[in-house]
Amino acid sequence: MAASLEADRIAKAFGATLALRGASLHLQPGRVHALLGENGAGKSTLVKIIVGALAPDAGALRMAGRPVVFRSVREAMAAGIVPIHQHLSLFPHLSVLENLSAFALGCTRRAAASSALLPRAEAAARLETVGLHLDLDQPVAALSLGQRQLLEIARSVGRECRVLVLDEPTAALNHSEAARLFEVVRRLCAAGTAVLFISHRLDEIDAVADDVTVLRDGRAVIAGTPRSHLSREALVRAMLGTAVAAATRHLPEPGAPVLVAAGLRPGPGDAPADCVVRAGEVVGLAGLVGSGALELAAALAGARPAAGQLHVAGRRLPPGDRQQAVALGVGYVPGDRHAEGLFPVLSALQNASACSTRGLAPAGVLSPAREAARMLPWLRRMKLHPFLPAMKARTFSGGNQQKLLMARNLAIDGLRVLVVLEPTRGVDIAARETIHDAIADIARQGVAVVLATSDLDEAMALAHRVLVVRHGRIAAEILRGAARTNLLDALAGQAAA
Amino acid sequence: MTALALPLPVRSAWRRWRPGAAAWTTLGVFLLFAVLVPRFASSGNLVNVLRVAAILCVAACGQAIVLVLGGIEFSFGSSAALASVVGVLAVPWLGPAGGLAAGGAVVIAIGALNGALIAGFGLPPFVVTLGMLMAAAGAAASLVGGQPIDAPPSAAFAWPAAGSVATIPVPILLGAAAVTVLHALLSRSRLGRLWYLAGANPVAARLSGIAVGRVTFLGYLVAGAFCAVTAVVLTSRVGSGQPNLAPNLPFESIAACAIGGIPLAGGEGRAHQVVCGVLVIAMMNNAVVLLNFPIAAQQLVMAVVIIGAVLLQNAGSLPVMLRRALTRRPNA
Ligand SMILES: Nc1ncnc2c1ncn2[C@@H]1O[C@H](COP(=O)(O)OP(=O)(O)OP(=O)(O)O)[C@@H](O)[C@H]1O
């Protein structure tokens, strides 16, 4: 069968960085094609070229055998290529119906002439295709991330969809939402759509992928091989060049209490939470989306106003006061990297030193030499790639941007508490190990760590104990070494707390 | 294809050259005028250009700080007018130097007020500074009943505009000093770094423990201090209190930054870009006068240069944009 979309020997350079050097990709109708590779391998760049957001330096695109050139995302969409970005492009203040219609409006030339909204029946039918049952007049801001992602797909696939492109669609989703997404992907596939799917999670690849392409340094080292012909080990070796074993990390014996929360309530509907995190202790916070786990973690870091009391090493920390928190040595890696963490137009080095400017400029005078001397080791430690500290943060790949945020917080002077939210979201297998090593190391140095994650393996592997949050309250505590099913049951609310 | 074919040293040299786009634009404009405009390149005329450029430059340095913060400052023009009126009115009590200082203090106070409203109440800079533009203009006009008032003639009053130190005109010295201070602030001070961080992503800055409100306030305050120097020199130059002193100052200072390649989105901007933009504007203003263009045509030419220069700043993407626009779709 003719491939529905072929990318042939695509090359793309950004300045001196060769992001793609002759990468090829063949998508077949009715099959899910997984695109794998370590952070910075060129996956997103290839996707941007396919969806018309970037022009290639060399190489060709073909659809059903005929050469095509997309000068814009709009042209690519007109040809039936539907991109779903990791950054959702919905209008949060408009209703579900308006969002579904906005897209149709953008694609018609008679926008002003035709009526502004889709017929409600048709809108409902579109939601049905992705298994969503929503009130059409609800504002999008009220939806969960997973619902928004599905809504975005519904909006796009209402029209002819020959190729669906998903760049790390599951990074922000929990397990059940991801499962739901896969169901939709399967359904579209059965209808003949070709799907391109990017993820760093191998279990997801196992769950949905028919074919696999692995990029390394901008070249395909595995090109469209059926998933069933490849072992996991072969995949990892192809991505990284070596095999990586998930290490079992030794965690220290917890010491004196460092972070003490008493009656902390991040939101008005939440129950007051009491918790103590000791020096060298890693406490996991887990919960389904909307459970309040992330909010509780943010409140513990002073990143969110809350009722109640917080103490760090015996000193009071007014909730919501990040200035005071950083002065007391409380690091915070936010869950939403782009909105809350990154300074996109500043350099990697300046991103890393953002929390440490006081220490770097004792009398208000900043010394670039001192800044480099203090921060570069952290960037090296996090294995920033490419190692170009003067390059703007926005030009780094997603996983490497996450490393910048980790480096920034590890570098805080007198770090006592580190609160990390979803630290390995969008991060490749090797970088995940690097980040886990860094967390375990910092715990060994006596830092109290709060790890809020929707990745249960991460929580079980790294935390002394996991606090399970349900409906805004700490509902259960699972100790290290317990079975994974205990945690799953606690999350869903089946175990006696 | 071409980019890949180039050897690596050439490509990295090209990358280093691109931040200099502002400098190349400036040089190009200079050469163009030197060839096309009679008397432009005479040393007397060039000193004149520099003198005008320097006055604008000081205010543009302040504007650059506000732009780095992701804000914008419209009140510069009428705050300078209010400064000249207050300054002249204060001469009988405070003497010529004291009067000018009082005028400068007014501009700084307006900057501080802008900063307080923007940082303290989270109001949009556009609205606050536009409101302040009108308020200061109104105050200046009502203080003197709408008519200019002359300052009593004195050497001290005229010195900031007409004096010189070791044969170098004072405005040029002030312009050079302003650029030096701006450069030091932006690249070597903690406060400058905080301006970049707060401008690049205020939410991330807050979560990184930065007092975004205080940093923003200080930015508008320092910007006001830069503009105060410009106001003092302008007042000294006209030797009177003018309720309509420098109506174009905010727009020319914003245009200078834009021509230099400072984006209005915040988080970016450097001192040398301000210098380049200011020079382009001053050369333009001078050339259209030398060519005897009518006033209306002068403004048109100005508009073309500003937009053209900003387009040139994106020269890196221009060939790509053109190529994409011109490629025929084989499937169409
Ligand atoms: N605009 C840009 N300017 C300079 N370099 C860039 C730019 N965009 C991407 N790059 C570089 O190109 C390379 C490929 O980046 P890309 O985003 O495609 O990686 P990726 O495979 O999607 O990684 P990740 O898994 O981390 O998302 C990286 O080295 C990145 O730093």
Ligand SMILES: [Mg+2]
């Ligand atoms: Mg990517």
